[in-house]
Amino acid sequence: MALDLLPPIAAQIGQMILVILVAPLLIGVIRKTKARLLCRVGASIFQPYLDLWKLMVKEIVPAHNTSWIYRVAPYVVFSTTWVAAALVPTFATGLMFHGAADLVAIVGLLATARFALALAGMDVGTSFGGLGASREMMISALAEPAMLMVVFTLAMLAHTTHLAAIATFLAHQPIGLQLSLMLVFLTFIAVLLAENGRIPIDNPATHLELTMVHEAMILEYSGRHLAVIEAAAALKLVLYFSVFLCLFAPCGIVTSLESVPAILEGFVLYMAKLLLGGVALAIGETCVAKMRVFRVAEFLGAGLVLGLLAVLLLFASEGVR
């Protein structure tokens, strides 16, 4: 009995550590690629680790007039994001938290993190904080339903909302030519960009723009708090990438934790896909310009409509089959 539980627990712990460790690396790869594309040398891909370490050891300078929300929020954000990341299968599906790895639960956990961060942004009381919080809420009001449309579509296909089960289904069942999946693919990319504050929605590399969203909320944070928030942001990106890989490139994911070589193979494949995704994101970000804030609603609205359409089309084809 205990022996049966051992591999899932080991895999679960292994993957939780893995996502934490790999998150700064992903950020580093993205930054390096972008720098290279702009003909700069750029910092080393391990620079984010150093940055985090530096922030960890620095003194905290809390803003005036802040309440306990301001101090608690970073930890809430980090822990919920980490739990969410723990639910997502990365290189293997047979995790201990398998039963809870529900897409809706993941969406809910991330919403909690966002809620905490927006509260913290308003708690500071500066105009930037409030501005960032309200914009974040506007974006999430569109991105979350769009994400739910993605979930619905996949649930209709696989008849489950369990991420691991969906990944297994998509990896092993012949699903034919699915227009809905293609639409959902686009919607998911739009959500991914919006949720992680990437170009064209938000610029992660700036602190000095009037249009910034994520950076505006955390403008007053420093030291350890800032480190935790940055780590959570990196973790969220890894999480979204992992979900993306699970859904749209599930090949090579390990479904049984029996043989060590298979697990290793799955692990290497996962890392390769993740870093490739990072490079692709960097290329994409270099090619497009940031949108005006007013256009964001349109962009995400279009993503939402595509998601709705995906559900509708799938419903239509299931209805006549």
Added chain:
Amino acid sequence: MTNLTFDISHFLAGGMLVLSFVILYQDRLSSLLNTFAMQATVLAAAVAWQAQVQHAPHLYVTAVIALVFKAAIIPAALRRIMVKLGIHREIEPVVGVGVTLLAGVGLAALSILLLYPVTADAQAFTREDLAFALAVVLLGLLTMITRHNAISQIIGFMSLENGLVLAATGANGMPLVVEISVAFSILIAFLIFGIFVFRMRERFDTVDIHALDRFRKGRA
């Protein structure tokens, strides 16, 4: 009918519907035109696929007409008109894109809910083609209603015609007479449109139908 056959027909018909939404979303005339041309191409593919599935070689004619006429000649001619009138980069105001798109989703859902119950006896691809075609028709209408520019209205109308052709080919063995007439009507429609656009230019130096409204207020 095998799964793949249905999947392809679903893919093409659904693709037309998606492109109808893209038409609704575009606010630049040239990209609007490109999207329409793409929709016509998908239509041609859908019709050709129906010809293959239904063993109805005469449908290939319709497909070729759609491809040559709607996907190539008409967009090219319209582009020429736009260049001639100097409006090819014009951005037109669209009535609230978000609201329009959501209304469009509503219409698409409506057409599925309307047609599925009544066509229970028909073949799967017919039911789907018909529902999607109605959605394309209604979205074409929506495009015509929400645009104020004569050329956008033309494109809305032709996208509506695309939907009609899709519906006609989806119905098994619909007589050829009708398809030719549809293709023919597009020709006539286009002629009329051409005349209109040029005459409007002559009169108002614009193809914005607001100019007509202004006139109208003056008269009343």
Added chain:
Amino acid sequence: MSFAHLISVIGDNAIAGVLGIPLISILVLAFLPSYRAAAALNIAASFGSLIAALALFGADPFANDLFLIDSFNIYMIALNCFVAFTTSVFSASYIEHELETGRLTPPLMRFYHAMYQAMIGAMNLAFVSNDVGLMWVGVEIATLVTVMMVGLYRTPAAIEAAWKYFILGSVGIALAFFGTILVYLAAQGTLGEGLPALAWTRLQAAAGHFDPSLLSLAFVFFLVGYGTKVGIAPLHAWLPDAHAEGPTPISAVLSGLLLNVAMYALLRFKMILSANTEALHPGPIMITMGLASLFFAAFMLYKQQDIKRFFAYSSIEHMGIITFAFGMGGPLANLAGLMQMTMHSLTKSGIFFTVGHIAQAKNSQRFDDLRGLSVSHPHLAWGLAMGVIAICGLPPFGVFTSEFYVLSSAFDKAPFLTLLLALGLLIAFGAMLMRLQDVLFGTPSAVNHRDTASHIPLFVHFSLVLLAGVYLPKPLLHWFQQTAALLP
């Protein structure tokens, strides 16, 4: 070869006549440089079509998958060709004046005459076709041609009217086509694939086996689609503009004929629908829409400043009455509806002839500029007075008879609706009388051209309507009854 046999041979080839004569004349007229010759040829061709249409009466009823001859459509074709012929006579004198005043140029005249025949041919095609799709083609061509005719003057107002007509007309046409596909789908299971599944006669015979919900849905599409062409409220928005801005002969043909074509299509569908007991009952919908059109148009009449728009609203009103009558159903109401259709066609086109002359003589279409007509142009004043009295449904004109039939048939089934109908008629009557007084009496306005046009067509029309009101010949009445019995 006996005489009867000869008649039937001619009759059997008459379909070719009513379709072929307009087709050939389009080709000739498009290339004929002289507008006088073109106008003459237009009259001759219209006369030829009329002869062919009358010859149809000698034909045996027949139906194949594409064409159909029964007493219902013979009557419609004959009416169509007759009004087309008289309009062509009117048009010849009318259009010459337009050329003199420079509103039209010779190339446009060539276009006009060719399109006139195209319109007649398309309407005939819609009438003789037994194929739902072919009928749709006929209506569509007729619509597109009239769109071009409405925009003929190329004034901003004309272009706006044509544009509006085009947008609404094409929407209607698209929905009607979708309805056609649904009909095919409903019939396909019973009648097999291909042409038979779209033939009216076969559809009617087999309608009992069709899926009622599919048929009902198809009817909704038909009603909205062809209803737009009929101009029943709330689908009428194009109609007043199109009537007011196009050349007057086109207004006459639009009101007198094109609305009838669309109504004919609706009636054909109603015949199918009534053959299926489980399908939707179109009666209440048609009655509601009919009454709505009647009231809406009656009230709008008071607001109108333009004489052609005024009579366009009157057309909406009458289409409402006709829709009401056919919605009621039953032998008497159908008879009333058919008669009303005929009388309205004759009277309204006659009125438009008169209005065309008046507008040319006064160089305006606004009521304010038309005062004192009885002093300046007594003939036209008489014509207009006759026309308005007739269209109001006053005795002794034929419209009185048909409206009386409508009222009495409705009284049988729904007394309350009869009251509503009568009220609507009275409201419209008030507006008519008010405007007639405005135009006939008072001091003549400054502009008074001599009226040179031919008055024969309009007085022929009004005399026929008068004759129908005083004495309806036995064979004609019998034949009305026979056709009414065909309808549900």
